[in-house]
Amino acid sequence: MNPAFQLCSVDKSFGSGESWTPALKQANFEGQPGEMLFLVGPSGCGKTTLLSILCGTLLADSGDINVLGNSLHRMNDREVTSFRARHIGFIFQQFNLIPTLTAEENVSVPLLIENKPADQARRLAAGLLEKVGLADKCREYPARLSVGQQQRVAIARALVHEPSLVVCDEPTSSLDSATGHQVMELLRDVARDGKRAVVVVTHDPRIYGYAERMAEMEDGRIQRWWNSPEEIAAAHAETLTERRQQ
Amino acid sequence: MTAIALKMLFGERAKVAMLVSGICFATILMVQGLSLGLGILATSYATAVNLKAPIWVASPLIDQVVMNNQPLLDTDVYRVRSVEGVAWAARLFVGGAQVRVVDRGGVSQNVTLIGLDTQTLAGAPTEFIAGSLNDLRQTDAVIVDASAMARLSPDPAVPLKIGETFEMNDRRARIVGVVQTSAATHGQAGYVFTTYDRAVQYVPAQRKMTTYVLAAPMAVHTAAEVARRISDATGLNAFTSDGIRKSSARWFIRNSPVPFVIGLIVGIGFAVGTVISGQTFFTFILENTRHLGVLRAMGTQTRRLARMILLQAMVAGLIGYGLGVGIISLVIAVAPANSPLKVQLPVLMAVLVPVLGICAVAALLGIRRMARIEPAIVFRS
Ligand SMILES: Nc1ncnc2c1ncn2[C@@H]1O[C@H](COP(=O)(O)OP(=O)(O)OP(=O)(O)O)[C@@H](O)[C@H]1O
Ligand SMILES: [Mg+2]
Numbered sequence: 001m002n003p004a005f006q007l008c009s010v011d012k013s014f015g016s017g018e019s020w021t022p023a024l025k026q027a028n029f030e031g032q033p034g035e036m037l038f039l040v041g042p043s044g045c046g047k048t049t050l051l052s053i054l055c056g057t058l059l060a061d062s063g064d065i066n067v068l069g070n071s072l073h074r075m076n077d078r079e080v081t082s083f084r085a086r087h088i089g090f091i092f093q094q095f096n097l098i099p100t101l102t103a104e105e106n107v108s109v110p111l112l113i114e115n116k117p118a119d120q121a122r123r124l125a126a127g128l129l130e131k132v133g134l135a136d137k138c139r140e141y142p143a144r145l146s147v148g149q150q151q152r153v154a155i156a157r158a159l160v161h162e163p164s165l166v167v168c169d170e171p172t173s174s175l176d177s178a179t180g181h182q183v184m185e186l187l188r189d190v191a192r193d194g195k196r197a198v199v200v201v202t203h204d205p206r207i208y209g210y211a212e213r214m215a216e217m218e219d220g221r222i223q224r225w226w227n228s229p230e231e232i233a234a235a236h237a238e239t240l241t242e243r244r245q246q
Numbered sequence: 247m248t249a250i251a252l253k254m255l256f257g258e259r260a261k262v263a264m265l266v267s268g269i270c271f272a273t274i275l276m277v278q279g280l281s282l283g284l285g286i287l288a289t290s291y292a293t294a295v296n297l298k299a300p301i302w303v304a305s306p307l308i309d310q311v312v313m314n315n316q317p318l319l320d321t322d323v324y325r326v327r328s329v330e331g332v333a334w335a336a337r338l339f340v341g342g343a344q345v346r347v348v349d350r351g352g353v354s355q356n357v358t359l360i361g362l363d364t365q366t367l368a369g370a371p372t373e374f375i376a377g378s379l380n381d382l383r384q385t386d387a388v389i390v391d392a393s394a395m396a397r398l399s400p401d402p403a404v405p406l407k408i409g410e411t412f413e414m415n416d417r418r419a420r421i422v423g424v425v426q427t428s429a430a431t432h433g434q435a436g437y438v439f440t441t442y443d444r445a446v447q448y449v450p451a452q453r454k455m456t457t458y459v460l461a462a463p464m465a466v467h468t469a470a471e472v473a474r475r476i477s478d479a480t481g482l483n484a485f486t487s488d489g490i491r492k493s494s495a496r497w498f499i500r501n502s503p504v505p506f507v508i509g510l511i512v513g514i515g516f517a518v519g520t521v522i523s524g525q526t527f528f529t530f531i532l533e534n535t536r537h538l539g540v541l542r543a544m545g546t547q548t549r550r551l552a553r554m555i556l557l558q559a560m561v562a563g564l565i566g567y568g569l570g571v572g573i574i575s576l577v578i579a580v581a582p583a584n585s586p587l588k589v590q591l592p593v594l595m596a597v598l599v600p601v602l603g604i605c606a607v608a609a610l611l612g613i614r615r616m617a618r619i620e621p622a623i624v625f626r627s
Contacts, residue, residue, distance in 0.1 A: 048625045057543050057621040078547060084621075085545020094627055096540045100257020101250065112247050113545050169625045 002069075004033040004165060004197040005054060010063030012049055023049040024060070025220035033164070034194045036187070036210060038232075039201045041217035047201045048169055050217070054199065055088045055167045056080045068164050085113050089158030089191075093170035095150045097142040103129060103153045104138040110161040128156040131190055148179035155186055166191050168200045172207055184210045208236045247546070251554035252561060254534065264526045265559075265608075266566040269601060272519020273570025276597045279511035281578070281588060283504065288428065290498035291491040293340060293358065296391075296427040296437060299369040299460035300469040302490045303335075303476055304483045310494035312501075314340060317454040322482065326459045329479045331472045335461040336363030339445045345398055345419075345438065347412040352400045355435040359414070361445025369460040371439065376408050377423025382441055388414070389423035394436025414438065414448050516600050523566075524608045527559055531612035535619055543621040551616055556609045563605035567598060 012024040023046045031037045039047050052058035053065060056072050065072040068087050072080060089110075090096075097106045107125035112118065126138055132152040142150050151171065158166055168187070172180035184207045191198050200211070208214070214232050216224040226232045256262055288295075293311040294302065303326050305316040326335040339361030344354045362370050362382075370379050375392055382389060390398070396405040398412065406412075411420045419438070427437055440448070446455045459482075463472035469486040476484035485493060499505045531538070538551060575589050 052622045052625055055543075057624065081542070081545050081547050083545075084543065088545070090540075090543055090624065092540075092624060096536065096624060098250075098254060098537045098540070100254050105250065105253065109250060109541070110544055112250060113541070118249065 002033075004031050004035075005067040006030045006064075007050070007054060007066075008064040010050070010053060010065065011061045012046075012053060012058070013061060022220055024053070027063075027217075027221040029054065029215065029222055031197045031199060031213075033197055034192065036192060036198045036200065036212045038208065038211035038214040039199060039217060040203070040208075040214060041223075043203070045217045046220045047217055051167050051169055051199065051201050055090070055165065056084050085110070086161075087164050089161070089163035089166035091151075091154055091158045091166065091168040091171045091187075093173050095142070095147075095154045095174075097150055097153055097157075099142050102139050102141055103134060103145065103156075106142070106153055107157045107160050110157060114161060124160055125156070128160045129153070132156045132186055146179075147175055148182060151175060151179075151183050152186060155183065155190065159191060162196075164196055166196060166198045168198065168202075170202055170204070171200060172202065172204050177206055180204065180207060205236060208232055247550065247554060248557060251557055254537065255530070255558040255562065258530065261526060261530045262562060265523050265530075265562040266569060268519055268522030268526060269563050269566025269604060270570040270573070271522070272515045272604060273567045273597060273601055274574050275515025275518070276512050276600060277571065277574045277589075277593055278577075279508050279515060280593045280596060281574075281590060283508035283512075284590065284593060285588060286504050286508075287495050287498060290502075291494035292428045293360075293437075294487055294491045294494060296371050297338070297360065297369040297460065298372055298487075299336075299338075300463060300487055301332075301461040301473050301476065302485045302487060303459040303461060303480075304457075304485075304490075306481060306483050309483055309485070309490070310497035311340070311458075311490060312494050312498055314457050317452070318456040318459060318482065319454055320456050322456060322480070323459045325480045326461055326476055326482070326484075329472070329476050331464050331467040331475055333462045333464045334366065334368060335459050336366050336368035337442050337456045338362065338369060338458040338460050339442050339449075339455055340457040341445070341449050342434075343414050343438065343448055345412050345414050345435065347398055347400070347406065347410070349411065350400050350406075352398060352412070355398055356433060357394060357398075357414075357435050357438045359445055359448060360437060360439045361442035362439060363460075364441040364443045367441070368462075371425040371427060371437075373426040375424040375426055377421075379423070381422035382439070384420070384422055386411075386418050386420045386444075387422040387440065388419040388444075389425055389439040390421050391425050391427040391437040391439075393427070394438065395421075395424055397435040417448055419448075512600075516604065519601070520604045520607055523559075523563070523604055524611050527562075527608035528611045528615060530558075531555065531615045535615075536623065538616050539619050539621055539623045542619060543624045548617055552613045555612045555616060556606075559605040559609035559612065560602070563601055563608075567601045 007029040010024050010027045013020060013022040015021055027050060041047055053060045070083055104125045107128055108121035111121035111124060129135060129138055132155055134152055172183055188210055211232050214226045215222045226235055290312045305318055307316045308314050323335050323337050341359050343357055343359040345357050346352055346354045367379055381387055396402045399405050408421055411418055463469050473484040473486050571594055578589050
């Protein structure tokens with residue numbers, strides 16, 4: 001099976017002179033279609049930077065970035081932008097819903113970006129809101145929803161245009177434990193459809209149990225892989241033990 | 247996406263209100279400034295509108311009908327008449343006079359006194375409300391324009407009536423007709439028309455009393471052609487009636503402080519409108535940086551976002567413009583009838599241009615800001 005994405009020898013630094021920060025150093029990263037892949041590591045190790053390069057919102061300094069059969073490092077801004085519109089679903093820590101749009105309108109935005117007719121977009125959006133359990137909240141504005149509901153709207157928005165890759169940066173960090181689990185269950189049950197890869201960047205050990213594979217980053221590159229839920233569970237237990245000992 | 251763009255804008259009531267009122271304010275200032283300016287400008291050449299002559303001949307130093315202190319020789323009318331292609335030529339006196347309606351205890355007021363060629367009454371106004379041109383043949387007869395009938399009366403609600411008399415430069419005059427004219431020069435009660443021979447008796451005698459010579463081309467020639475011939479043959483300044491109106495307007499613009507003041511009002515309207523809406527719109531874009539970043543990240547092309555921003559600015563602008571036009575129309579509707587302020591379609595169209603300009607500037611500021619937004623910001627908290 002071809003990998004869903006493959007990043008080779010990616011370098012990325014920020015700033016210059018005194019403030020020069022290398023965020024990625026010859027980083028390699030790879031994911032398979034249909035898997036739920038976690039990217040973990042200490043703060044500032046470059047997780048968000050790697051995720052941004054993977055989904056085409058950030059340009060690497062060098063390296064090969066092949067995602068869903070596209071060579072992002074050879075594309076211009078216009079092409080990368082259409083690539084994102086077609087293939088990527090986004091889930092953010094801060095949800096990033098547009099406050100002046102209703103839940104349904106927020107969810108329909110990715111379809112409108114792809115020039116789908118408005119009524120079709122609205123129908124599909126309502127359908128997805130129903131899937132995430134918010135059928136009765138279509139006409140609500142984000143401010144009138146709980147944070148958990150807002151993240152569910154964001155999940156519906158990330159999936160409505162059936163992207164092949166969903167990227168999530170700290171999807172549960174703004175949520176309490178119970179809501180976090182609900183959101184992850186939704187991601188596990190709704191986001192995965194056999195072909196779609198889901199990459200979750202997180203700090204949150206409470207949700208490690210949802211990972212199928214996990215990569216640990218340190219100092220700008222991937223240092224360790226756990227290739228099955230069992231390996232992850234073992235590492236998870238370790239982490240918790242370490243924590244208890246501290 | 248159009249609907250999304252508009253909802254994003256109109257969701258922010260305070261911003262929209264600010265934006266719309268900035269443009270509304272600018273529209274009001276510009277429309278009323280320009281209307282007032284055009285109204286006053288029109289009074290500058292009113293004489294050339296109210297008198298119906300295809301060709302106007304003046305002294306070589308005079309190119310307007312606003313004020314003329316360089317009269318022609320009384321014999322110049324013969325020189326004009328002898329130019330080939332001239333169908334008729336007639337003397338015209340134009341001067342100031344003071345009118346007082348003694349019977350009603352009125353005070354002295356300035357009027358523009360017009361003396362029409364005694365034989366032919368050539369160039370006389372045509373829109374009679376009462377009486378007729380031939381009534382000018384009666385003793386002391388004068389024809390007065392409708393607005394002067396009201397303004398000369400001590401009580402404008404009870405205008406003068408046909409048959410009433412007044413004193414003009416201390417000599418008796420009797421109203422035999424009323425005509426409709428276009429607005430009189432500022433500070434004047436209006437027009438009084440009489441014959442040339444009588445007019446020159448109402449005012450202090452001078453060596454030269456022919457202010458203009460009015461003329462008409464023969465049917466086979468155009469006025470412009472014959473005017474050129476008159477200028478060439480006599481060395482006098484000959485204009486078509488349209489030509490002297492334009493020339494008068496130009497003279498007025500050069501010589502009166504009014505256009506500068508009007509220009510200032512319009513300029514302030516434009517500047518204030520631009521600053522308010524530019525600033526508000528820029529803030530709107532700035533405060534929406536994250537949402538625009540999300541739209542960018544989710545795959546909206548920069549050009550499309552630019553079009554959305556332009557649309558937002560234009561829609562807010564057109565609403566502000568509509569509101570401004572509505573308000574100024576209401577104000578003008580309740581303004582006194584003789585106010586030079588009138589809503590004119592060309593003014594509204596003319597103001598639409600700077601209003602759209604303001605929106606374009608505001609949109610451009612917003613678009614430049616938007617173009618600097620990196621989609622990668624969406625992952626930063
Ligand atoms: N836009 C930027 N400008 C300057 N430095 C940046 C920028 N983005 C990231 N960095 C730096 O690059 C390094 C990696 O940042 P990144 O956000 O990828 O880390 P992270 O692993 O996501 O951290 P966290 O867990 O805190 O979110 C950090 O040292 C950070 O300060
Ligand atoms: Mg991060």
